[in-house]
Amino acid sequence: MTATAFEYHDPTTLQEALSLLTRYNGEAKILAGGHSLIPIMNLRLAQPKALIDIGKIPGLSGVREDNGAVVIGAMTTHHQVETSAVLQAKVPILPETAAVIGDVQVRNRGTIGGSIAHADPAGDFPAAAVALDLQLKVVGPKGERTIKGRDFFVDILTTALQPDEILTEIRVPAFAARTGSAYEKFPNPASRYAIVGVAAVVTVDGNGVCQRASVGLNGISGKPVAAVGVEQALVGKPLNDQTIQEAAAKAADGLEALGDIFASAEYRTHLARVFTKRALAKASGRV
Numbered sequence: 001m002t003a004t005a006f007e008y009h010d011p012t013t014l015q016e017a018l019s020l021l022t023r024y025n026g027e028a029k030i031l032a033g034g035h036s037l038i039p040i041m042n043l044r045l046a047q048p049k050a051l052i053d054i055g056k057i058p059g060l061s062g063v064r065e066d067n068g069a070v071v072i073g074a075m076t077t078h079h080q081v082e083t084s085a086v087l088q089a090k091v092p093i094l095p096e097t098a099a100v101i102g103d104v105q106v107r108n109r110g111t112i113g114g115s116i117a118h119a120d121p122a123g124d125f126p127a128a129a130v131a132l133d134l135q136l137k138v139v140g141p142k143g144e145r146t147i148k149g150r151d152f153f154v155d156i157l158t159t160a161l162q163p164d165e166i167l168t169e170i171r172v173p174a175f176a177a178r179t180g181s182a183y184e185k186f187p188n189p190a191s192r193y194a195i196v197g198v199a200a201v202v203t204v205d206g207n208g209v210c211q212r213a214s215v216g217l218n219g220i221s222g223k224p225v226a227a228v229g230v231e232q233a234l235v236g237k238p239l240n241d242q243t244i245q246e247a248a249a250k251a252a253d254g255l256e257a258l259g260d261i262f263a264s265a266e267y268r269t270h271l272a273r274v275f276t277k278r279a280l281a282k283a284s285g286r287v
């Protein structure tokens with residue numbers, strides 16, 4: 001099967017791209033790396049009237065520091081995230097996540113903005129977007145707004161982005177001192193998509209007592225979620241094998257786990273607990 005016919009536009013300014021989105025009134029799609037959109041168009045699960053390729057708009061890719069925060073352009077590829085010296089030094093969980101996405105072709109074309117905007121429940125960056133509570137800057141006909149990572153994901157392939165909005169940049173607030181982070185996933189052996197993935201960020205005080213824990217899970221349900229029960233179980237406690245094990249046991253609490261041909265709901269629930277424990281242990285070891 002191939003995609004249905006569509007028109008193609010490659011604007012060179014954001015304003016032009018926004019005007020095109022408005023003109024097509026919800027029937028156009030932004031094209032970034034195309035590694036999720038083109039496959040679903042070929043399956044005819046998406047049949048946009050037009051593609052608006054934002055690859056020629058300057059200023060949408062790259063990593064820079066801004067007042068202690070790190071700002072990543074939406075069109076920054078997974079490979080650029082993986083190899084960014086700034087991210088490796090300041091937010092190492094993002095390069096670590098990028099490194100385990102798909103294969104080298106996917107990492108060279110796919111973009112962090114596309115991954116977050118696509119909101120595949122098995123996508124890797126969305127778990128980090130929740131754990132880091134990323135600030136997602138979007139631009140639309142009414143101007144700019146910022147959506148927090150924890151408020152962005154609505155359901156399978158559905159986000160808080162409106163059809164006439166473009167995600168332009170991702171802002172990562174600076175880590176507090178004594179913070180460690182890790183991303184652990186159980187990959188599908190064929191595609192490398194996450195059957196379950198866990199992004200964990202922990203901050204401790206000078207005595208090793210957990211001040212803040214932030215855990216994002218993907219693969220387990222229709223959208224990436226914060227493991228709030230795990231986070232609450234850790235704050236105020238010393239981070240050690242026992243407290244991590246007890247907290248990780250709550251990873252799937254309150255969630256309706258997905259079951260499909262790759263993993264049953266019971267297996268995903270088990271994986272969520274095991275990989276939460278691994279991610280927390282690794283993050284605490286890196287503080």
Ligand SMILES: Cc1cc2nc3c(=O)[nH]c(=O)nc-3n(C[C@H](O)[C@H](O)[C@H](O)COP(=O)(O)OP(=O)(O)OC[C@H]3O[C@@H](n4cnc5c(N)ncnc54)[C@H](O)[C@@H]3O)c2cc1C
Nearest residue numbers: 030032033034035036037102110111114123124167192193
């Ligand atoms: C074989 C294969 C294996 C893969 N394995 C993995 C994996 O292991 N882990 C993983 O996380 N992903 C995986 N992917 C998906 C890959 O990471 C995609 O590149 C990514 O999910 C989408 O990014 P993109 O830039 O290709 O977006 P596109 O495919 O161009 O777009 C995806 C969606 O997001 C929208 N969009 C894109 N950018 C913006 C923007 N700036 N503003 C608003 N809307 C936007 C598009 O309109 C479209 O609806 C795999 C893909 C393939 C083909």
